[in-house]
Amino acid sequence: MAGRINDDDVKAVRDAVPIDAVVSEYLQLRNAGGGNLKGLCPFHDEKSPSFQVSPSKGLFHCFGCQEGGDTLAFVMKIDHLSFSETVERLAAKAGITLRYEEGGYNPGHQRGERIRLVEAHKVATQFYIDQLDSPEAEIGRKFLAERGFDQAAAAHFGVGYSPAGWDHLTRFLRGKGFSDKELILSGLSQDGRRGPIDRFRGRLMWPIRDVGGDVVGFGARKLRDDDNGPKYLNTPETPIYKKSQVLYGVDLAKKDIAKVSRAVVVEGYTDVMACHLAGVTTAIATCGTAFGGDHIKILRRLLMDNGSARVIFTFDGDAAGQKAALRAFEDDQKFAAETYIAIAPDGMDPCELRLAKGDQAVVELVQPRTPLFEFALRQIVKRYDLETPAGRAAALDEAAPVVARIKNIGAQHEVAVQLAGMLGILDTQFVVKRVAQLARWARDRGGKGPAQPAPQRGYDTPAPAAAASGPALNLRSPAHRTERELLKLALQRPELVSPAFDAYGIDEFTAPPYAAVRQCVQDAGGATGAPADYLDAVREAAPNDGVRALVTELAVETIFAKNVDEAYAGDQLVTVRLRAVDRRIRDVQGTLARLGANGDPEQLAAVQNELWVLTQYGQSLRNNGAAAL
Secondary structure (H helix, E strand, C coil): CCCCECHHHHHHHHHHCCHHHHHCCCCCCEEEECCEEEECCCCCCCCCCCEEEECCCCEEEECCCCCEEEHHHHHHHHCCCCHHHHHHHHHHHHCCCCCECCCCCCHHHHCCHHHHHHHHHHHHHHHHHHHCCCHHHHHHHHHHHHCCCCHHHHHHHCCEEECCCCCHHHHHHHHCCCCHHHHHHHCCEEEECCEEEECCCCEEEEEEECCCCCEEEEEEEECCCCCCCCCEEECCCCCCCCHHHCCECHHHHHHHHHHHCEEEEECCHHHHHHHHHHCCCCEEECCCCCCCHHHHHHHHHHHCCCCCCEEEEECCCCHHHHHHHHHHHHCHHHCCCEEEEECCHHHCCHHHHHHHHCHHHHHHHCCCCEEHHHHHHHHHHCCCCCCCHHHHHHHHHHHHHHHHCCCCHHHHHHHHHHHHHHHCCCCHHHHHHHHHHHHHHHHHHHCCCCCCCCCCCCCCCCCCCCCCCCCCCCCCCHHHHHHHHHHHHHHHCHHHHCCHHHHCCHHHCCCHHHHHHHHHHHHCCCCCCCCCCHHHHHHHCCCCHHHHHHHHHHHHCCCCCCCCCHHHHHHHHHHHHHHHHHHHHHHHHHHHHHHCCCCCHHHHHHHHHHHHHHHHHHHHHHHHHHHHC
16 A cells, blocks of 8 residues: 655645646646636636636646636546645655655655656657667568658657567566556557467557557557458557547647647548647547547537637548548537648558658648538438439538537538539528528527636626525625625735734635635634645635635636735724624614613613724725725
8 A cells, every 4th residue: 555645845846746737638728817727627618718826836727617626636636636646646746755654755656646657658658769779670660761751850750660579568567567558448459368468469459549648549550461460559548548638649739729829630650740740730639439528528628719710620532531521510600710621642641642742732721721611511412313303402401400500600601502502402592591590499499508617707797706604695795795806805815904904804704615714714823924835724724615615716716807916905994893893783773762761870871882892893994995904
């Protein structure tokens, strides 16, 4: 059993790896103001970015799904790792050696499953690369050369060769300390009659990396006629490899995809290589499966899903390629980006086109050509005899529902007009009305219209709070908005509200969740003289995950002021205190009314004195502001 990682080492890892650098491995981040960054949440589907990262605080929070936490929490959730696996993974990136407090550190037994499987793939990758230089791999080097890839190209993509023997890699990995169980689980080996044998033998090997850059699987190309296996053999489904959730080349392409808001989807490993070498560095490919919903999620996060983004699909011009294009169109409306299709002359793929006509031909191929919806409609329309009224009517019956699925009403109208032209129907408005009617029926059947982007939150519509206890918050209440602002200041800029904030009672926060956060600050030692680990201490003081999530949310959410200074902080302090004073005045006035004229004289005098003091204090707050605190 693994020993407990030393607390100082955990803190060192957390401090050494900037949260924005880690999150940027998985999605594009843009400036959100106030020193924060924003992007599309990787934990739920959304159209508008509600996921925020605060580099200065080392925290993230999604105002849509309420996920939040620090760097470790992000990696744990997105890669489905345990706490110790996450610390080990980030420590390896930061070059930090971890200490274990129980029984020392045994790399063979104490590292998490994912860490071990990723490391096995890393070792295997280098093994295959080294084998590409062997005499046996001459056939592999020839295969690459015939397709225009030299040694430098192979090295850039990590292409290697798996020896034709039964267990070369298996024996090599055993010698590196990996168990048979790990080799089978990783998909690098498979069960043989006398124990594990290599899964890949005598093939050209492409390492498949996840968005974070870790090798999680391989694609293996058959080279010899006596190989009875499939042309391409991929890693089977494993704990770290899900073919529907990986894109070949995404580790190399992600930065340029985010930079230019464009992605090129090709069909194979050599097509990705050809595109990148030709200068199209945004090319990616699926790995032995059709382009689907999980692939779209990856791209949407990289593209930030803005309307100016472009996704270009390249497919062979044959029937299979056309079928793949139509399948991609089925998911078209999941993109905010515009989608296009590019088909090379003579049905060549990018690799063949580069060989035949050079790099520039590849660059020109993937310039946006035919919108994907237009290609899909033309494939439908060409199956009918448009010379006859019956043929035109039948084509309209099949094509109109496709156009009706377009969620943007303006685009839907424009495409309907184009469809009328394709069909040769002169009455354009007839086609437009038919499409609009089908779209309306589809909305009615679904009980609601097309999904709309989530509204951007402003000052009047704060993010929902994670409830700690008590009734739901009315966040349109000015009192609750001000309490929220004051707590954000106390967490993000404690020096602006200290020492006054620490004198505020828990009951001065009328929303139960906000009162719970105020208690956390108090339990953590208060905001005055906040130490470097102040936020960590406040989060640790939370009684449950709901309050902890709210602390994270408030620590990341933008403060709604152009100038976050002492004057603004003073206004929030005064407003919260003044409302508390006014509430107490009403309570005291109620007490006086209940006592009446015949009450105990001493009690009446005490209550009247309290009312006078409160009234004077309230007036002083109104006249003098923060100076009266």
